[in-house]
Amino acid sequence: MSALAISGRPALSRQLARLPGWTVLAVWTAAVLLPLYILVVSCFKTTAEIYDNRLGLPRSWALDNFVNAWTRANLGHNFLNSLIVTGAAVVLTIVVSAMAAYPLSRYRLGWNAVMLGLFLSGIMLPIRLASVELFTLMRNLGLLDSLTGLILVYSAIRIPFAVFIFANFMRVLPSELDEAARMDGAGEVRILFQIILPMVKPAVSIVAIFTAIAVWNDFFFPLIFIFDDRYKTVPLAISVFVGQFRTDWGLVFASLAISMAPILIMYCLLARQIREGVGAGGGMK
Amino acid sequence: MTTLRRTSSLKRTQQRMAVLFILPALAVYALFVLYPLAMSLWGSFFVWKGLRMVEFAGLSNFSRLFVFPSGARLYGALWHNTAWFFGIMAFQNGIGLLFAWLLFLRDKGTAFFQSVFFFPAVLSPVIVGALWRLLLAPGGVVEWALNGLGLHQGSLTVLGNSHTALGMLIAVDAWNWMGLPVLIYTAGLRQISGQIFEAAKLDGAGNARMLFSIALPLLMPALGTLTTLSFINTFNQFDIVYVMQGVQGNPSYSTDTLVTYFYRLAFGAEGAVGITDIGLALALGTMLFLILSLGTLMMLRFFDRRTVQL
Numbered sequence: 036m037s038a039l040a041i042s043g044r045p046a047l048s049r050q051l052a053r054l055p056g057w058t059v060l061a062v063w064t065a066a067v068l069l070p071l072y073i074l075v076v077s078c079f080k081t082t083a084e085i086y087d088n089r090l091g092l093p094r095s096w097a098l099d100n101f102v103n104a105w106t107r108a109n110l111g112h113n114f115l116n117s118l119i120v121t122g123a124a125v126v127l128t129i130v131v132s133a134m135a136a137y138p139l140s141r142y143r144l145g146w147n148a149v150m151l152g153l154f155l156s157g158i159m160l161p162i163r164l165a166s167v168e169l170f171t172l173m174r175n176l177g178l179l180d181s182l183t184g185l186i187l188v189y190s191a192i193r194i195p196f197a198v199f200i201f202a203n204f205m206r207v208l209p210s211e212l213d214e215a216a217r218m219d220g221a222g223e224v225r226i227l228f229q230i231i232l233p234m235v236k237p238a239v240s241i242v243a244i245f246t247a248i249a250v251w252n253d254f255f256f257p258l259i260f261i262f263d264d265r266y267k268t269v270p271l272a273i274s275v276f277v278g279q280f281r282t283d284w285g286l287v288f289a290s291l292a293i294s295m296a297p298i299l300i301m302y303c304l305l306a307r308q309i310r311e312g313v314g315a316g317g318g319m320k
Numbered sequence: 321m322t323t324l325r326r327t328s329s330l331k332r333t334q335q336r337m338a339v340l341f342i343l344p345a346l347a348v349y350a351l352f353v354l355y356p357l358a359m360s361l362w363g364s365f366f367v368w369k370g371l372r373m374v375e376f377a378g379l380s381n382f383s384r385l386f387v388f389p390s391g392a393r394l395y396g397a398l399w400h401n402t403a404w405f406f407g408i409m410a411f412q413n414g415i416g417l418l419f420a421w422l423l424f425l426r427d428k429g430t431a432f433f434q435s436v437f438f439f440p441a442v443l444s445p446v447i448v449g450a451l452w453r454l455l456l457a458p459g460g461v462v463e464w465a466l467n468g469l470g471l472h473q474g475s476l477t478v479l480g481n482s483h484t485a486l487g488m489l490i491a492v493d494a495w496n497w498m499g500l501p502v503l504i505y506t507a508g509l510r511q512i513s514g515q516i517f518e519a520a521k522l523d524g525a526g527n528a529r530m531l532f533s534i535a536l537p538l539l540m541p542a543l544g545t546l547t548t549l550s551f552i553n554t555f556n557q558f559d560i561v562y563v564m565q566g567v568q569g570n571p572s573y574s575t576d577t578l579v580t581y582f583y584r585l586a587f588g589a590e591g592a593v594g595i596t597d598i599g600l601a602l603a604l605g606t607m608l609f610l611i612l613s614l615g616t617l618m619m620l621r622f623f624d625r626r627t628v629q630l
Binding site: 053056059060063064066067068070071073074086089090127130131132134135137138139142143144150153154157159160161162163164165166167168169170171172187188190191192194195198217223227248251252253254255258259269270273274276277284287288291294295298301302306307309310313 | 330331333334335337338341342344345346348349351352353354355356357359360363371418419422423425426429431433434435436437438439440442443444445446447450451452453454455459461464465495498499500503504552555556558559562563579582586587598601602605606608609612613616
């Protein structure tokens with residue numbers, strides 16, 4: 036990058052020449068941060084205050100809206116559902132995908148390529164279009180209105196991407212690793228979980244991060260599979276709020292803030308891994 | 321001889337272990353992805369009564385899709401998805417290139433700007449749509465700001481106006497995903513050797529010239545990835561429309577997309593009475609599947625051919 040730094044000119048005029056560029060970047064930064072700032076400060080305002088005082092800080096940092104959203108609008112319950120579904124789908128996806136990727140990337144089976152291709156084709160498949168048949172299947176299996184159903188569907192959708200990532204990381208590990216362990220009498224299950232998997236921690240974190248984001252954010256499958264309020268996840272509940280509590284703006288803003296909090300925390304902790312993961316593969320969504 | 325027997329016994333163990341290892345993932349994936357998808361494609365050639373397949377129908381579902389009363393919805397949605405795609409290509413992937421280039425020319429702040437720009441992309445489209453619906457609503461903060469700046473007077477109705485609603489949703493989607501092109505282009509630019517830019521600068525090329533004549537041709541793989549991803553995302557567009565405009569694609573179907581139309585046909589909100597038409601829904605699904613797979617393959621080939629090797 037520094038290859039492009041213009042070396043001859045004095046510092047001041049160099050900085051001046053860059054001013055328009057910095058302005059463009061600053062404008063978009065504002066375009067991203069201002070709506071989020073409004074979201075945050077509005078959480079602490081009453082509806083009347085939101086109208087009176089658009090951009091300023093709230094009169095008091097009262098938590099009424101959060102409390103109301105959590106209890107009266109029952110978002111706390113949806114939050115728990117989302118946590119369970121996301122956590123279970125991430126664990127299930129990682130375990131079964133790592134298991135599948137291990138022989139596909141490290142054994143000589145003769146049918147590795149075909150099987151890998153079958154998994155990889157799923158990365159691009161538009162699964163939403165299968166939702167009618169998926170609905171019938173879930174009904175026949177008794178999985179409508181259940182978190183288990185959501186967990187299985189999300190894992191199924193995320194498996195192709197996870198197998199792809201795990202296989203890519205496992206393929207490049209030296210073959211002496213498992214051979215030596217096999218000589219020592221270790222079983223294949225132990226080789227996978229105690230030797231190979233710890234070596235591909237970056238793959239585990241990529242899969243965990245992107246599966247968690249995708250599952251936490253998804254709205255389509257709860258919309259078609261969940262009817263009972265007890266099993267609704269956060270995005271589904273939010274979509275209902277926006278219509279229902281239209282006059283109570285503070286409450287809606289607070290529920291938006293609550294629902295993005297886990298992702299925000301994760302993003303602050305893992306921004307670098309996320310940036311690198313996306314830049315390298317573009318493998319989101 | 322013993323080594324031979326040992327390798328062949330190892331081979332047999334590996335074949336057996338491989339099956340056991342692959343089975344759980346394959347079972348879940350096949351049952352919840354491959355099977356329903358195959359059944360949906362197959363079912364689009366049948367007459368349906370409710371959720372029951374009745375008899376073989378040939379292509380009649382497909383021909384019904386293109387004529388009254390479905391034709392108007394289909395062509396409308398097809399047009400909206402196409403406009404959405406080109407809008408995203410111009411606003412998101414075009415302006416994103418400018419941002420990535422500006423970041424590339426600077427040694428400071430890249431990580432900060434990338435993190436800020438990408439942040440909306442980790443949020444649910446439901447949250448993004450709900451947030452912008454509140455901000456853009458009549459009486460919302462955008463109306464207040466535009467009125468205050470003297471750029472607009474009275475109530476802001478961009479989401480309720482059928483001429484502006486689609487454009488607004490495309491802009492919200494671009495806001496949502498702007499960080500993606502910035503990250504992918506920056507990663508692409510970093511792979512280009514600095515010597516190429518040095519040489520161009522010695523030849524007197526300016527920044528704009530370097531971007532369009534040197535960087536852009538070498539960014540073809542990045543542009544290909546982005547075009548394909550944008551194409552797939554656009555033609556699957558559902559969440560933002562649902563949250564901001566309802567499943568009918570209000571006002572008066574002006575933001576209707578292929579997936580919202582599919583949803584109404586399949587799960588019953590099409591027409592005032594909300595009757596489902598599974599045959600029509602599956603035919604639309606099959607058509608969309610073909611559009612997506614053929615489109616994706618063509619794009620991958622197109623960009624593959626234009627990739628410059630150095």
